[in-house]
Amino acid sequence: MNEMTGMNENPLDLLPEVLLAASAVLGLLLGAWLPRRRQWLTGAMAGAACIGGIVAAAIAAAKPVETAFGESFAIDPLTATSRIVILGGTLLVLTLAMPRLYADPRETEFYVLLQLAAVGALVLAGAQDLLLLAAGYLLASVPAYALAGFRKDGPGTEAALKYYVVGALLGVLMLTGITVLLAAGRATAYPMLRSELAEAPAGLVAVGTLALLAGVLFKAGGVPGHFWVPDAVQGSSAPVAAFLTTIPKIGALAALYRLGAVPLADADLPWADLVAVLSVASMTLGNLAAFFQQDVKRLLAYSTISQVGYLLLPVAVAGRTGLDQVALLYYLAGYALTNLGAFSVVCALPGPDAIDDYRGLARAHPALLGSLVVCLLGLVGTPPTAVFLGKLEAFSAAFDGGYAWLAVVAAVNTVASLFYYLRWIAPAFLARGPAGDSRTTSRTAAVIAYGAAAGSVALGLLGGTVLDVLGGPLAP
Amino acid sequence: MLTAIVLLPTAMAALLLCLPRSTPRTLFLTAWVVTTAAELVLTVIVWARYRADGGMQYETRARWIPSAGISYHVGVDGLSLPLVAVTCVLFLACALYAWRETRKVREFAALFLFLQTTCLGLFVALDLILFFVFFDLSIVAMYFIIAGWGHQGAARAALKFFLYTFIGSLALLLGFIGLYLATDPHTFDIVELTRANPLAGRSTYGALVLLAIAVGLAVKTPTVPFHTWLPPAHTDAPAAGSAILAGVLLKMGTYGFLRIAMPVLPGAWRDHALVFVVVGVVSVLYGALVALAQNDFKRMVAYTSVNHMGYIILAIGAAGAVGAGHEEARRLAVTGSVFQMVSHGLLTGALFLLSGVLYERGRTYEMSAYSGVAGRAPVFAAMTGVAAFASLGLPGFSGFIAEFQILTGSLGPEPVATGLAVLGILLTAGLFLRALQQVFLGPLRLPAAAPGADRPFPDILRHEALAIVPLLALGVVLGLAPRFVLDVIEPASRAVLELLAR
Numbered sequence: 001m002n003e004m005t006g007m008n009e010n011p012l013d014l015l016p017e018v019l020l021a022a023s024a025v026l027g028l029l030l031g032a033w034l035p036r037r038r039q040w041l042t043g044a045m046a047g048a049a050c051i052g053g054i055v056a057a058a059i060a061a062a063k064p065v066e067t068a069f070g071e072s073f074a075i076d077p078l079t080a081t082s083r084i085v086i087l088g089g090t091l092l093v094l095t096l097a098m099p100r101l102y103a104d105p106r107e108t109e110f111y112v113l114l115q116l117a118a119v120g121a122l123v124l125a126g127a128q129d130l131l132l133l134a135a136g137y138l139l140a141s142v143p144a145y146a147l148a149g150f151r152k153d154g155p156g157t158e159a160a161l162k163y164y165v166v167g168a169l170l171g172v173l174m175l176t177g178i179t180v181l182l183a184a185g186r187a188t189a190y191p192m193l194r195s196e197l198a199e200a201p202a203g204l205v206a207v208g209t210l211a212l213l214a215g216v217l218f219k220a221g222g223v224p225g226h227f228w229v230p231d232a233v234q235g236s237s238a239p240v241a242a243f244l245t246t247i248p249k250i251g252a253l254a255a256l257y258r259l260g261a262v263p264l265a266d267a268d269l270p271w272a273d274l275v276a277v278l279s280v281a282s283m284t285l286g287n288l289a290a291f292f293q294q295d296v297k298r299l300l301a302y303s304t305i306s307q308v309g310y311l312l313l314p315v316a317v318a319g320r321t322g323l324d325q326v327a328l329l330y331y332l333a334g335y336a337l338t339n340l341g342a343f344s345v346v347c348a349l350p351g352p353d354a355i356d357d358y359r360g361l362a363r364a365h366p367a368l369l370g371s372l373v374v375c376l377l378g379l380v381g382t383p384p385t386a387v388f389l390g391k392l393e394a395f396s397a398a399f400d401g402g403y404a405w406l407a408v409v410a411a412v413n414t415v416a417s418l419f420y421y422l423r424w425i426a427p428a429f430l431a432r433g434p435a436g437d438s439r440t441t442s443r444t445a446a447v448i449a450y451g452a453a454a455g456s457v458a459l460g461l462l463g464g465t466v467l468d469v470l471g472g473p474l475a476p
Numbered sequence: 477m478l479t480a481i482v483l484l485p486t487a488m489a490a491l492l493l494c495l496p497r498s499t500p501r502t503l504f505l506t507a508w509v510v511t512t513a514a515e516l517v518l519t520v521i522v523w524a525r526y527r528a529d530g531g532m533q534y535e536t537r538a539r540w541i542p543s544a545g546i547s548y549h550v551g552v553d554g555l556s557l558p559l560v561a562v563t564c565v566l567f568l569a570c571a572l573y574a575w576r577e578t579r580k581v582r583e584f585a586a587l588f589l590f591l592q593t594t595c596l597g598l599f600v601a602l603d604l605i606l607f608f609v610f611f612d613l614s615i616v617a618m619y620f621i622i623a624g625w626g627h628q629g630a631a632r633a634a635l636k637f638f639l640y641t642f643i644g645s646l647a648l649l650l651g652f653i654g655l656y657l658a659t660d661p662h663t664f665d666i667v668e669l670t671r672a673n674p675l676a677g678r679s680t681y682g683a684l685v686l687l688a689i690a691v692g693l694a695v696k697t698p699t700v701p702f703h704t705w706l707p708p709a710h711t712d713a714p715a716a717g718s719a720i721l722a723g724v725l726l727k728m729g730t731y732g733f734l735r736i737a738m739p740v741l742p743g744a745w746r747d748h749a750l751v752f753v754v755v756g757v758v759s760v761l762y763g764a765l766v767a768l769a770q771n772d773f774k775r776m777v778a779y780t781s782v783n784h785m786g787y788i789i790l791a792i793g794a795a796g797a798v799g800a801g802h803e804e805a806r807r808l809a810v811t812g813s814v815f816q817m818v819s820h821g822l823l824t825g826a827l828f829l830l831s832g833v834l835y836e837r838g839r840t841y842e843m844s845a846y847s848g849v850a851g852r853a854p855v856f857a858a859m860t861g862v863a864a865f866a867s868l869g870l871p872g873f874s875g876f877i878a879e880f881q882i883l884t885g886s887l888g889p890e891p892v893a894t895g896l897a898v899l900g901i902l903l904t905a906g907l908f909l910r911a912l913q914q915v916f917l918g919p920l921r922l923p924a925a926a927p928g929a930d931r932p933f934p935d936i937l938r939h940e941a942l943a944i945v946p947l948l949a950l951g952v953v954l955g956l957a958p959r960f961v962l963d964v965i966e967p968a969s970r971a972v973l974e975l976l977a978r
Contacts, residue, residue, distance in 0.1 A: 383612050396653050415646060419639065426631060429624065464543060
């Protein structure tokens with residue numbers, strides 16, 4: 001595509017992505033041969049690939065910023081953090097899913113789909129070229145459609161269908177947007193687009209950006225691409241729901257940030273205002289819709305939509321302050337851990353799925369419900385959890401970028417969100433429930449829930465060390 | 477030292493939660509009482525080694541999140557030390573009072589211990605984020621106390637309390653972010669912010685930040701018009717919870733004004749001091765009038781809290797009238813406001829515990845359901861009488877010293893407002909006397925319909941007396957010999973006024 005191609009085509013630069021993709025392909029082959037009770041090996045391999053990827057990403061993070069494969073893939077703090085969070089999140093989801101799927105006829109398929117979707121998220125996070133972004137979008141979406149309907153039951157089919165239809169529509173819109181931006185900027189690589197779009201006709205850039213945003217917001221699960229979230233989350237199994245609301249979001253938000261900070265940074269476009277409006281819409285709609293939900297998964301689904309709204313605060317002021325990048329990355333990490341923690345509790349208690357079923361459950365499962373309190377109050381932003389510090393940084397970034405009103409709206413929304421989280425937690429602790437209830441629980445999921453809850457507090461307390469690592473320049 | 481004082485209760489709470497639920501009840505209660513007593517002893521040691529004119533002492537500062545300008549910074553001075561001491565006294569009183577508690581004792585003790593950490597941590601915090609952390613966690617702990625151990629309707633009241641104060645805390649957070657971004661280098665450290673006076677000369681920005689911080693603290697204090705969460709929260713909370721809520725948590729708001737709003741935003745405070753004067757007077761009068769209309773004893777005491785907090789807001793508003801002379805008077809007002817926090821903490825804590833005693837026996841707070849109780853329970857009647865007289869500001873009690881200082885100090889700078897506020901004292905005197913007369917005098921009548929109506933109305937029990945008598949005794953001691961506390965407060969209030977005059 002440009003003359004620099006051929007200068008740096010070292011696949012080792014993409015080691016985390018390559019590892020996960022290779023493990024997926026190898027798993028698919030192995031799965032065809034392994035007996036059913038040994039299929040878990042492919043899952044274990046996926047876990048190993050995640051761990052290897054995290055190590056590789058951490059090592060790569062220590063090196064100077066560069067781009068790989070021409071200028072199409074950035075290796076900078078944004079990619080590094082997203083890689084670690086995505087792979088860590090995938091690892092947690094794998095651990096949640098493995099005990100449930102043991103000796104399932106389609107066990108391997110699940111792991112393969114999960115890994116491919118995670119690779120898609122990784123590509124989204126690092127893409128430095130619109131075409132690669134589109135490829136990442138498809139790679140993150142197509143396996144996820146299959147995951148949503150993996151149970152092959154009524155709600156699962158509905159979930160997959162809705163997810164697919166919205167995804168296909170917005171995907172086409174996204175490709176249109178890419179075409180328009182190509183027409184406007186005569187390139188798809190971000191560095192070239194940055195200078196070209198600055199002089200391109202504003203209307204063309206605006207139309208192209210809007211269409212492009214539709215696709216990215218679909219992956220992020222933010223308004224207006226959020227319609228699939230509640231149904232897909234409610235209809236799919238709890239681990240898949242955890243995956244869908246966490247992993248693609250990280251890739252998409254990183255991609256969105258990069259779009260705002262690099263190719264569109266100098267364009268004649270009200271980027272900040274646009275994202276601010278989307279942010280307000282996401283948090284407000286998500287919160288309002290969550291208010292009277294009865295199903296806990298659906299409630300969490302709407303809560304993730306509102307979280308996208310908060311996560312868009314630093315995206316709105318991308319590249320304008322000294323705080324936005326750190327704020328986004330830290331919040332993403334905190335959000336991923338906390339949200340996965342909340343879903344782990346849901347996984348660990350397969351019986352109840354309505355809020356009323358949680359009444360008095362704290363007597364039977366004090367530690368699990370304690371973790372739920374930490375995670376949900378964490379999502380509200382109660383100190384000293386990680387999301388609190390993330391919100392603090394995000395609010396500060398918005399303030400610093402001249403969007404104080406956005407921080408105020410986010411604060412008001414935060415209060416509103418407290419209401420529905422309390423609707424869930426309070427009866428669990430305060431109502432009289434069935435004492436000595438012996439409903440089955442998943443021990444692995446419970447351990448992950450404890451770990452995620454403790455981790456979100458620890459991440460908050462150790463925020464100083466983490467924040468220091470997240471700074472640094474983006475790839476040019 | 478301060479860190480140990482702050483963290484000890486939470487460590488104990490964690491330990492208690494590790495014990496099985498089947499452990500004897502008394503073990504939890506004993507551990508709770510012992511911990512709170514140890515806290516009090518530690519605080520007395522801190523006080524004994526505190527030099528009255530030495531400024532900030534026992535300071536510890538550790539790196540926490542340096543890249544975000546956040547550090548773990550604690551210390552005490554004349555503003556915070558008396559409040560730390562009151563907090564320890566009240567928590568010990570509540571631990572003693574709860575000696576007969578039977579419902580989920582382990583969790584009850586653990587929550588109170590955790591709450592004690594958040595209260596103490598807030599008063600010693602010298603970093604805005606640390607302050608905020610404790611501010612928010614105190615809300616969470618109090619929410620569970622009200623919702624878990626309250627009376628009917630507690631869940632709604634607790635939710636209202638949580639939502640209101642949480643809105644306040646987020647307003648506070650936005651204000652803190654405004655301060656953070658205004659300083660160079662960015663920091664959340666209160667001492668550094670105070671030194672930097674970051675918003676000097678930026679009146680609009682300063683006013684907005686002050687607005688955010690003031691709304692946050694006013695919800696907590698609470699002042700009119702942000703007080704509506706308070707009556708239901710108090711009415712439905714368990715007695716010990718009410719005592720802490722009124723005695724300690726409300727002080728977080730007024731303390732925040734003295735620790736953060738006045739020293740860090742002196743310009744904005746001076747410009748808008750009149751707003752606080754007006755809000756203070758309205759709170760004084762409104763709180764007293766609404767309290768007068770109550771038939772529910774606990775609700776009445778709750779509204780008198782709005783009234784008493786109003787005096788503090790009036791005083792710190794009057795203190796903002798810099799430049800009009802009255803130096804001595806304004807210092808008196810600030811000193812009086814800190815003393816009022818101490819005095820109100822002790823006396824209202826006692827009143828709420830006494831209302832709990834009443835409820836234990838009659839199962840209702842309705843004053844019209846009782847009559848002539850003094851005949852059955854003379855000691856109880858005497859104690860309530862002492863608490864009520866002390867609370868309405870009778871000479872010889874701590875409330876008198878506090879209100880006298882506040883009103884004398886405010887009279888010079890704000891004569892009209894102070895004149896109106898004096899009416900509040902008359903109203904509170906009236907309502908307390910009416911309540912005493914209704915409940916304790918006249919022919920004996922006890923609640924009829926309530927379960928256990930035929931049971932006797934026993935006089936005060938030993939654990940109740942152990943909890944309440946020291947609070948009242950301290951109220952008398954501070955009323956007769958206030959010097960040892962005033963010596964600590966006065967240098968600090970002088971410092972606040974010097975900062976305000978910049």
